[in-house]
Amino acid sequence: MSFLLDMNEEHRLLADSLERMGREINEFEARRRRLRATPADRMALWPHLAEVGAFGLAFEDRRGGFGGTTTDIAVLVDSLASCLPVEPIIASLVAAGRTLAAAGCDRADRLIAALIGGTRVPVLAHTEGFDAFAPPHLVRALPIADGYVLSGMKPAVRGADVATDIIVSALLPDGAVGLFALDTASAGIEMERTRLIDDAGAADLKLNDVVAAGGDLLEIDDAMAAIGDAQEWSLMALAVETASLARAMNRATFDYLNVREQFGQKLSRFQALQHKAADMAVAQAEAEAVASSAVSLLVEMPSVDRQRHLLLASLAADAAGRVIGHSAIQLHGGMGVSDELIISHYGRRLAAIRTQVATADARLARLVQLQESEL
Amino acid sequence: MTSIDSFREDVSRFVHDRLPGDIAAKVATGRELEKDDYVRWQKILGERGWLIGEWPKEWGGGGWEPERQLAFLQETGRAGAPMVIPYGVKMVGPVIQTFGTEDQKRRHIPGILSSDVWWCQGYSEPGAGSDLASLRTSAVREGDHYRVNGSKLWTTQAHWADWMHCLVRTDSSGKPQQGISFLLIDMKTPGLTIRPILTLDGQHHTNETFFDNVMVPVENLVGTEGRGWEIAKFLLGNERISIAETGAKLRLLGTLQQMFERVRASDTEPGFLKARLQAKLLDVEMQLSTLVALETYFVRAWAQGRPSGVDGSILKIRGTEILQAMTEVALDLEGPYAAVHDPADLHDGLQVPETAARQASAMAHEYLYGRCWSIFGGANEVQRNIIAKAVLG
Numbered sequence: 097m098s099f100l101l102d103m104n105e106e107h108r109l110l111a112d113s114l115e116r117m118g119r120e121i122n123e124f125e126a127r128r129r130r131l132r133a134t135p136a137d138r139m140a141l142w143p144h145l146a147e148v149g150a151f152g153l154a155f156e157d158r159r160g161g162f163g164g165t166t167t168d169i170a171v172l173v174d175s176l177a178s179c180l181p182v183e184p185i186i187a188s189l190v191a192a193g194r195t196l197a198a199a200g201c202d203r204a205d206r207l208i209a210a211l212i213g214g215t216r217v218p219v220l221a222h223t224e225g226f227d228a229f230a231p232p233h234l235v236r237a238l239p240i241a242d243g244y245v246l247s248g249m250k251p252a253v254r255g256a257d258v259a260t261d262i263i264v265s266a267l268l269p270d271g272a273v274g275l276f277a278l279d280t281a282s283a284g285i286e287m288e289r290t291r292l293i294d295d296a297g298a299a300d301l302k303l304n305d306v307v308a309a310g311g312d313l314l315e316i317d318d319a320m321a322a323i324g325d326a327q328e329w330s331l332m333a334l335a336v337e338t339a340s341l342a343r344a345m346n347r348a349t350f351d352y353l354n355v356r357e358q359f360g361q362k363l364s365r366f367q368a369l370q371h372k373a374a375d376m377a378v379a380q381a382e383a384e385a386v387a388s389s390a391v392s393l394l395v396e397m398p399s400v401d402r403q404r405h406l407l408l409a410s411l412a413a414d415a416a417g418r419v420i421g422h423s424a425i426q427l428h429g430g431m432g433v434s435d436e437l438i439i440s441h442y443g444r445r446l447a448a449i450r451t452q453v454a455t456a457d458a459r460l461a462r463l464v465q466l467q468e469s470e471l
Numbered sequence: 472m473t474s475i476d477s478f479r480e481d482v483s484r485f486v487h488d489r490l491p492g493d494i495a496a497k498v499a500t501g502r503e504l505e506k507d508d509y510v511r512w513q514k515i516l517g518e519r520g521w522l523i524g525e526w527p528k529e530w531g532g533g534g535w536e537p538e539r540q541l542a543f544l545q546e547t548g549r550a551g552a553p554m555v556i557p558y559g560v561k562m563v564g565p566v567i568q569t570f571g572t573e574d575q576k577r578r579h580i581p582g583i584l585s586s587d588v589w590w591c592q593g594y595s596e597p598g599a600g601s602d603l604a605s606l607r608t609s610a611v612r613e614g615d616h617y618r619v620n621g622s623k624l625w626t627t628q629a630h631w632a633d634w635m636h637c638l639v640r641t642d643s644s645g646k647p648q649q650g651i652s653f654l655l656i657d658m659k660t661p662g663l664t665i666r667p668i669l670t671l672d673g674q675h676h677t678n679e680t681f682f683d684n685v686m687v688p689v690e691n692l693v694g695t696e697g698r699g700w701e702i703a704k705f706l707l708g709n710e711r712i713s714i715a716e717t718g719a720k721l722r723l724l725g726t727l728q729q730m731f732e733r734v735r736a737s738d739t740e741p742g743f744l745k746a747r748l749q750a751k752l753l754d755v756e757m758q759l760s761t762l763v764a765l766e767t768y769f770v771r772a773w774a775q776g777r778p779s780g781v782d783g784s785i786l787k788i789r790g791t792e793i794l795q796a797m798t799e800v801a802l803d804l805e806g807p808y809a810a811v812h813d814p815a816d817l818h819d820g821l822q823v824p825e826t827a828a829r830q831a832s833a834m835a836h837e838y839l840y841g842r843c844w845s846i847f848g849g850a851n852e853v854q855r856n857i858i859a860k861a862v863l864g
């Protein structure tokens with residue numbers, strides 16, 4: 097861990113065991129085989145994570161966990177990043193987890209307990225278009241006698257392929273937004289599964305008149321605020337993951353430049369490559385700095401400033417990730433574009449991170465919106 | 472209308488009329504082409520006399536001047552025709568015509584022209600990439616044969632190929648470049664095996680090729696022993712007109728513009744986001760139109776006697792980096808689907824309907840495979856070294 101995280105002894109112990117688990121279960125070839133199998137196995141780490149109690153890290157004591165701080169999440173994400181988990185850790189623990197934690201109802205409590213225990217996997221399904229920060233308009237919920245009927249579509253929901261439950265945002269008739277917890281086995285839920293660029297799974301989630309019980313509507317004061325909070329925490333986690341991947345990619349690339357010889361000398365002797373390596377080191381330092389600031393500002397800042405700074409940090413992390421992802425591949429030559437080396441897998445994960453929660457353009461558009469609304 | 476303009480129209484109409492519908496549909500939807508697709512199209516071009524337009528008339532080619540070659544490449548690429556696979560007609564064919572024996576010509580040229588014999592290029596090795604001259608695969612003369620041992624890496628389409636044109640070391644005593652020879656190797660020769668390598672796009676384009684006491688008849692040596700380096704340089708020098716590949720890029724730009732129109736038409740996406748995407752699209756359009764202008768300018772200047780010097784390196788760098796920029800914009804235009812990439816989508820039958828996710832897979836494929844372009848064909852760092860050396864001395 098080379099960037100500042102305020103870790104205690106428990107964090108350190110957990111980080112060690114997560115790193116060891118990642119190395120063993122996600123050993124490169126084993127992971128690659130699982131992901132290329134038909135059907136692909138995208139949940140191999142999950143039971144092991146549950147077993148060491150990793151999921152409790154995402155929740156406070158009063159919700160049955162033993163963590164719930166940004167540092168807790170950062171430790172979890174950072175310890176696992178370099179073993180490239182495709183399991184929906186951020187989509188489930190952070191995104192769905194934060195919305196559930198914002199709810200005060202039985203349904204949410206039970207789901208959180210099952211999530212911590214590893215028996216249920218809820219993921220958040222909110223985004224409907226480019227603008228991930230807008231309220232839903234495609235998925236609508238109409239009240240019926242003792243519940244609601246939901247219909248509409250959520251595109252390419254990360255983790256939906258392995259989810260047991262979907263926390264889905266829907267527009268209510270009065271113009272408010274509701275968050276519903278739906279069992280993915282419910283009648284009327286249709287999933288068009290696909291694969292993502294980082295080998296994780298996703299699905300177009302179609303709701304064809306799905307009947308939800310009244311208790312499935314989570315009791316949350318302001319659903320859009322809870323979604324916003326989940327997005328901020330997710331962006332924080334993604335910034336941390338970017339920093340971890342930056343570190344891993346740089347280490348691998350610098351090692352490679354010091355081993356690979358062409359024209360009778362180490363690649364690291366060529367000044368053009370030295371300068372690229374220097375730029376990668378600069379980008380890594382920036383990625384670490386913005387990750388560490390995201391971890392602290394999420395707790396310290398008042399909410400309006402917080403979103404603005406977090407969006408800026410996430411854009412900075414993306415920019416650093418892009419420099420490192422592309423340069424690391426380029427400097428490995430053909431080996432960099434081979435599926436047989438971890439470098440291209442790291443590069444693909446960075447490409448996925450740049451789209452997770454919202455694309456860079458949508459984040460920037462959100463910043464513009466925030467600024468305009470202040471004027 | 473100049474004769475080049477009417478030629479452009481002829482080419483574009485020809486693709487429209489003659490490109491088999493299934494191939495056109497595969498290209499339009501970003502599906503991967505199979506060997507048979509390339510062969511069928513090359514045969515159609517061959518019948519029209521357009522497979523070897525750039526070959527001199529005395530070899531049976533069209534004797535096209537560079538401007539016409541460029542027009543052909545651009546129009547076929549833009550109209551969605553598959554590229555002509557270079558290893559036969561563009562690489563080993565001209566080599567055999569220039570350096571080969573009459574016997575080699577008789578034996579190999581017909582199969583190249585009919586596209587019935589498929590070739591691959593075995594130059595790079597595990598230890599010899601940018602520094603190609605350090606290659607070590609050895610060929611030792613034993614009577615009427617060379618005994619070949621070693622391995623080649625990144626042998627694209629070796630799994631489709633009947634023959635390989637291969638650089639081997641016949642002498643390691645002098646300067647590395649001097650001991651290299653150019654061999655034609657039948658892929659069915661005992662001792663030759665290939666191992667598939669998947670690239671980051673999840674596809675099987677390329678391979679590792681192993682030679683375990685592969686016996687190659689001496690009549691398969693092109694030129695004389697030790698001339699391999701000179702021949703390889705001759706062959707790579709032929710690439711300057713096709714290297715920027717503007718036809719396919721113009722087509723991709725058209726796709727991006729259509730994708731943007733769909734975003735623009737949405738009444739729910741924020742205006743700023745649309746404007747941002749539009750500006751990004753215009754930026755790559757500006758870069759691409761500059762590339763087209765640059766290519767046209769060079770081709771005209773070469774015709775007037777400008778030495779091509781580092782022009783090929785300039786086109787390689789800009790062409791590949793513009794492609795990469797375009798593919799990043801492609802992902803930006805995918806919005807909620809920007810991370811979707813299922814390599815299997817590119818092999819689905821044409822009856823499988825188009826969906827947003829399928830299109831996203833095709834765009835992510837462009838993005839990922841796009842990373843290869845700045846590495847193969849002389850990595851961009853090496854191209855920059857060449858330019859720097861030329862301008863700084």
Ligand SMILES: Cc1cc2nc3c(=O)[nH]c(=O)nc-3n(C[C@H](O)[C@H](O)[C@H](O)COP(=O)(O)OP(=O)(O)OC[C@H]3O[C@@H](n4cnc5c(N)ncnc54)[C@H](O)[C@@H]3O)c2cc1C
Nearest residue numbers: 366426427429430592594595600601625627847848850852
């Ligand atoms: C998809 C794909 C298909 C290919 N198909 C074929 C094929 O069909 N046949 C074939 O023979 N080859 C093929 N190649 C091989 C290709 O030509 C080589 O990958 C390329 O020459 C680079 O060599 P390398 O991969 O060994 O990288 P290296 O030479 O090891 O380079 C690694 C990095 O170091 C940089 N570098 C190297 N030397 C210098 C220097 N002097 N100064 C500054 N930077 C330097 C490079 O630019 C690169 O960034 C293919 C490659 C790929 C990726």
